[in-house]
Amino acid sequence: MSGTGSYQKNMIKIIMSMKNKIFKTLYRLFVKERVYINNNSNNQNKVIIVTGAGSGIGRAITKVLYAQGGKLVLVGRTKEKLKETAKDFKEDRHLILCVDICSDRGAEDIVAKTIGKYSCVDALVNNAGVYCNKSTVNCSEEDYDEIMDTNVKAVWRLSKETLKIMKNQKSGTILNIGSYISKNSNVSPNKVLYTTSKSAIDGMSKAMNSEVKEYGVRVNCLMPATAKTFFSLDSENYLSPYKVAELVGEMLKYKEIDFREVVIASPKQNI
């Protein structure tokens, strides 16, 4: 009888000592993590501007963010390409802006029209870019200006206009699509201008991030290796634009994480 009594006492002691642990585990699993997951599980209702939304990586990013509940602003120069991207989108969840990001008032127009429709900007994905495949001696001043105007100056201008809104909101994310090439120590020939522009974007993102993080705004750079788009020759070894887009979606979900130097390599590419 006394043996059974001490057994029961011991069991009660063990249960009591485990009570806090059990309670904490149940709380973590069923309350805290659930709230956490709900707060972070999508890009629902976020107003997101994507440049170069009419093709390649930009089209994939736009479609993935729309599927995650975002309200998209599609920017590009060719209306038909933007319309094709948005063909299944609801009217109240997208805005097509046929704008040349290098034009004088391009950045102001994009931000003003976005605010006009949605009253805020949660994220900007600076994706539009051009490529130049020429050796240094064959490059003209026009080639230099085109690549630097599109890949660097337009990114700076649109970021500047968007930051005016984001600083007031005290929140927002700018995600620049750089390139793995800026981290590659063995760049193949004829990519000097492109590499220069993408290295500038990497540096701009880091410096801008330091400048604005105190306002609750993040500026990060995602640097993919070669993807299967119009930009590059199609190869099974290249990244799917949708894989790049999924990572963009993840980076926009987590406001509290400051992503630095995010490189996406393909396991099949020799870089």
Ligand SMILES: NC(=O)c1ccc[n+]([C@@H]2O[C@H](COP(=O)([O-])OP(=O)(O)OC[C@H]3O[C@@H](n4cnc5c(N)ncnc54)[C@H](OP(=O)(O)O)[C@@H]3O)[C@@H](O)[C@H]2O)c1
């Ligand atoms: N593909 C790759 O292997 C790869 C790898 C790493 C990084 N990236 C980067 O990813 C981004 C997208 O590349 P992608 O391969 O998807 O290229 P893409 O298919 O050629 O798309 C680029 C988009 O940018 C738009 N665009 C170009 N200049 C513009 C301007 N002045 N104003 C407005 N829109 C403009 C183009 O549309 P319109 O001509 O209709 O304006 C086009 O839809 C680029 O920044 C690129 O550097 C690409």
